[in-house]
Amino acid sequence: xxxxxxxxxxxxxxxxxxxxxxxxxxxxxxxxxxxxxxxxxxxxxxxxxxxxxxxxxxxxxxxxxxxxxxxxxxxxxxxxxxxxxxxxxxxxxxxxxxxxxxxxxxxxxxxxxxxxxxxxxxxxxxxxxxxxxxxxxxxxxxxxxxxxxxxxxxxxxxxxxxxxxxxxxxxxxxxxxxxxxxxxxxxxxxxxxxxxxxxxxxxxxxxxxxxxxxxxxxxxxxxxxxxxxxxxxxxxxxxxxxxxxxxxxxxxxxxxxxxxxxxxxxxxxxxxxxxxxxxxxxxxxxxxxxxxxxxxxxxxxxxxxxxxxxxxxxxxxxxxxxxxxxxxxxxxxxxxxxxxxxxxxxxxxxxxxxxxxxxxxxxxxxxxxxxxxxxxxxxxxxxxxxxxxxxxxxxxxxxxxxxxxxxxxxxxxxxxxxxxxxxxxxxxxxxxxxxxxxxxxxxxxxxxxxxxxxxxxxxxxxxxxxxxxxxxxxxxxxxxxxxxxxxxxxxxxxxxxxxxxxxxxxxxxxxxxxxxxxxxxxxxxxxxxxxxxxxxxxxxxxxxxxxxxxxxxxxxxxxxx
Amino acid sequence: xxxxxxxxxxxxxxxxxxxxxxxxxxxxxxxxxxxxxxxxxxxxxxxxxxxxxxxxxxxxxxxxxxxxxxxxxxxxxxxxxxxxxxxxxxxxxxxxxxxxxxxxxxxxxxxxxxxxxxxxxxxxxxxxxxxxxxxxxxxxxxxxxxxxxxxxxxxxxxxxxxxxxxxxxxxxxxxxxxxxxxxxxxxxxxxxxxxxxxxxxxxxxxxxxxxxxxxxxxxxxxxxxxxxxxxxxxxxxxxxxxxxxxxxxxxxxxxxxxxxxxxxxxxxxxxxxxxxxxxxxxxxxxxxxxxxxxxxxxxxxxxxxxxxxxxxxxxxxxxxxxxxxxxxxxxxxxxxxxxxxxxxxxxxxxxxxxxxxxxxxxxxxx
Ligand SMILES: Nc1ncnc2c1ncn2[C@@H]1O[C@H](COP(=O)(O)OP(=O)(O)OP(=O)(O)O)[C@@H](O)[C@H]1O
Ligand SMILES: [Mg+2]
Numbered sequence: 029x030x031x032x033x034x035x036x037x038x039x040x041x042x043x044x045x046x047x048x049x050x051x052x053x054x055x056x057x058x059x060x061x062x063x064x065x066x067x068x069x070x071x072x073x074x075x076x077x078x079x080x081x082x083x084x085x086x087x088x089x090x091x092x093x094x095x096x097x098x099x100x101x102x103x104x105x106x107x108x109x110x111x112x113x114x115x116x117x118x119x120x121x122x123x124x125x126x127x128x129x130x131x132x133x134x135x136x137x138x139x140x141x142x143x144x145x146x147x148x149x150x151x152x153x154x155x156x157x158x159x160x161x162x163x164x165x166x167x168x169x170x171x172x173x174x175x176x177x178x179x180x181x182x183x184x185x186x187x188x189x190x191x192x193x194x195x196x197x198x199x200x201x202x203x204x205x206x207x208x209x210x211x212x213x214x215x216x217x218x219x220x221x222x223x224x225x226x227x228x229x230x231x232x233x234x235x236x237x238x239x240x241x242x243x244x245x246x247x248x249x250x251x252x253x254x255x256x257x258x259x260x261x262x263x264x265x266x267x268x269x270x271x272x273x274x275x276x277x278x279x280x281x282x283x284x285x286x287x288x289x290x291x292x293x294x295x296x297x298x299x300x301x302x303x304x305x306x307x308x309x310x311x312x313x314x315x316x317x318x319x320x321x322x323x324x325x326x327x328x329x330x331x332x333x334x335x336x337x338x339x340x341x342x343x344x345x346x347x348x349x350x351x352x353x354x355x356x357x358x359x360x361x362x363x364x365x366x367x368x369x370x371x372x373x374x375x376x377x378x379x380x381x382x383x384x385x386x387x388x389x390x391x392x393x394x395x396x397x398x399x400x401x402x403x404x405x406x407x408x409x410x411x412x413x414x415x416x417x418x419x420x421x422x423x424x425x426x427x428x429x430x431x432x433x434x435x436x437x438x439x440x441x442x443x444x445x446x447x448x449x450x451x452x453x454x455x456x457x458x459x460x461x462x463x464x465x466x467x468x469x470x471x472x473x474x475x476x477x478x479x480x481x482x483x484x485x486x487x488x489x490x491x492x493x494x495x496x497x498x499x500x501x502x503x504x505x506x507x508x509x510x511x512x513x514x515x516x517x518x519x520x521x522x523x524x525x526x527x528x529x530x531x532x533x534x535x536x537x538x539x540x541x542x543x544x545x546x547x548x549x550x551x552x553x554x555x556x557x558x559x560x561x562x563x564x565x566x567x568x569x570x571x572x573x574x575x576x577x578x579x580x581x582x583x584x585x586x587x588x589x
Numbered sequence: 590x591x592x593x594x595x596x597x598x599x600x601x602x603x604x605x606x607x608x609x610x611x612x613x614x615x616x617x618x619x620x621x622x623x624x625x626x627x628x629x630x631x632x633x634x635x636x637x638x639x640x641x642x643x644x645x646x647x648x649x650x651x652x653x654x655x656x657x658x659x660x661x662x663x664x665x666x667x668x669x670x671x672x673x674x675x676x677x678x679x680x681x682x683x684x685x686x687x688x689x690x691x692x693x694x695x696x697x698x699x700x701x702x703x704x705x706x707x708x709x710x711x712x713x714x715x716x717x718x719x720x721x722x723x724x725x726x727x728x729x730x731x732x733x734x735x736x737x738x739x740x741x742x743x744x745x746x747x748x749x750x751x752x753x754x755x756x757x758x759x760x761x762x763x764x765x766x767x768x769x770x771x772x773x774x775x776x777x778x779x780x781x782x783x784x785x786x787x788x789x790x791x792x793x794x795x796x797x798x799x800x801x802x803x804x805x806x807x808x809x810x811x812x813x814x815x816x817x818x819x820x821x822x823x824x825x826x827x828x829x830x831x832x833x834x835x836x837x838x839x840x841x842x843x844x845x846x847x848x849x850x851x852x853x854x855x856x857x858x859x860x861x862x863x864x865x866x867x868x869x870x871x872x873x874x875x876x877x878x879x880x881x882x883x884x885x886x887x888x889x890x891x892x893x894x895x896x897x898x899x900x901x902x903x904x905x906x907x908x909x910x911x912x913x914x915x916x917x918x919x920x921x922x923x924x925x926x927x928x929x930x931x932x933x934x935x936x937x938x939x940x941x942x943x944x945x946x947x948x949x950x951x952x953x954x955x
Contacts, residue, residue: 488649489682491669493696494747500670503695507686 168265328352454536478512633804
């Protein structure tokens, strides 16, 4: 055999330049591929940015729950070891952490957000957080009065600044500031950077750990968010609460006595006056503010929603919920999503069915009438496309309402009594009628395009072979038009399952779809996580149906044009 | 050769006319009788109304005027599926969603034939076209020629007495077409079915048919057996449409029984056979087949007229030589000679005398 590609014995086929043919081919193809990729790159980028990225964002939002951990970092950390099953509210340490977390959050006006978030899971959380946030200052004020009585110098911003370490603090204690900076970034959902102009003193931080912490938080917030000079600002009430807590701590006396740095004398004086401090525990303070802080459910909810990622939204979306005891069904009166999903699927099926029933004969006519007539008919089919969706839907309102054209006509004919007019709108009937009309072209066009490709000779052949008109249609024409039905069904069903505007306008209470609920959560209740979870489930349902359809009918049997 | 007499008329077109738009007649006054068991071909240029005739016979078009009789009974009011006519379509029209077996058993199913009998018949039909192994395949998995055979088998499986074929071989390559031509005629004669075959390939028409109906302009121009059609065309359309042909214009100068002399426009005189000229002075188109032209004087009838010709081109075609001549001012006069050992090759520029037997040269309508 003579061949112009050289073949070494059993070796790879070589190209004319002696390199393996496969490699040459790959090289030749790669250049082509790169060129092709560059051609589609702008479009690809566009799709990624406008389509894939939002979907990924949506999927992420549906499980994301960082807000609790970001707003109440210390509380959630301390609460981790707490066990709901014990039947006891958490101990003092948790409340202490909550106080400082809340204080900072309240300063940043972020505590209401975590309140709203938790309110999705347990009603009352929102007002609990809002109310408590307002009165956090009270506790610190009480202590402040005592310290000021002992020595008015405690009121001075400059004294505090020097006392806590000023510019001469050391590096290790500086870690406190970095920690606060990170915490602020998380709390405010945006990177916070800059120089605080303050580093706590390691010695003071060891003697008064809580105070150093609270002051560092104050300093970081003042410098980085308020953009004020720390040395000129009076510390927050929380700093005084922290000082009181530190002074009362066991063994504080010896450490203070041994301290000889800035403000040692004032600290000693304050320590000696510690018995004058009002004796209120953090727990008492919170429960006094709102007795819900003592309730197990409050803490159970916070505990359950502490992790950064939560199945909570998805559970809500399938009428379950994440309670402190674990996953359980939603109370009966709150189970709406199952019904809504079921209704959406059912009604989409009905709409799809009506579209087949109405669309098939029209498509058949389009494909089989003489050119001129079928062109006119096609224009009529396409006409709705050139009218605004809103106008079409509103037209249905006019037609279908109880005093509307259709009811008038039926009454006039005598089919229905005047005092018993049909309810055709603001219910499922209305949605089905209007949606069938709006989605009909999406059934007709693929059907038409498939039917056009069925040669008329098939029907003739069937008839010449002895089949009646009906047999010829059913055994020969119809099977050949199935790909069109398939394509139409997919289009109509998927469009309808996510339809929003028409059910919203004509669906009333009983004719709305899941998408209306999603819209509600996006724009009214602002529960984006739940909206995202519902959307993700909808996406999954569509994908599953698509997959099932592929298994049953085969997606390559579908012709869209 | 089967009935060409018309004594046993199975299909009759009686003064049939057809118009699609009410303005123009596509079929004008069609009269045609097809004998039982006959293989009749409708041959004609595109748009001459062949398919229309076939469709009227099959029942997919109705005649605007006139009557079509099948086995003596008018069929104008019988719907297509009750006519029991087998049909092979140009694009085969095999049902793509059915296997070959299902395609073949379809006509039997709609006739409510039992399963075992159905299988038996399908098997036999497939054997007939030598396609037994393909029962489970789908039409798309077959080659053009194979699909063609299946279409044929499907049209025959329910044992119709009449089979219509509309350019069934149009999509096949030359070799396969010739092979299928042979098989179709063989089958048709073996089974004794009446066949109406439509084509615009004249070789196909000549080789396959008992009789050929040449269509033009909605009329049958000539209905005759292939040899008659080729050798004795009745008018200039048929003469030019069938086979290769040389034509010369002239005026009849003398008629003597079945021989006439025609004076060509450059004054030369030739011998012809008058076909549709009847008096001296008629303008006529004279037609002569290239293979009937003789330039070897010894072989010509003594006393026959000859005319001068100049060789323009010699074309070697293997089995034959084709030579282009200038005759009576026309540059496309061809002659064909067999490539035999004693045959002389003409050279361009050579001047020769050509002639023919009077009965080979037909004086037709102008
Ligand atoms: N359905 C129709 N409506 C209107 N005119 C038609 C129709 N079918 C055919 N014609 C016209 O009738 C004439 C004859 O058509 P027909 O199909 O019989 O030709 P044909 O001889 O089969 O040609 P071909 O060899 O190209 O198949 C043509 O002029 C055609 O334009
Ligand atoms: Mg035709």
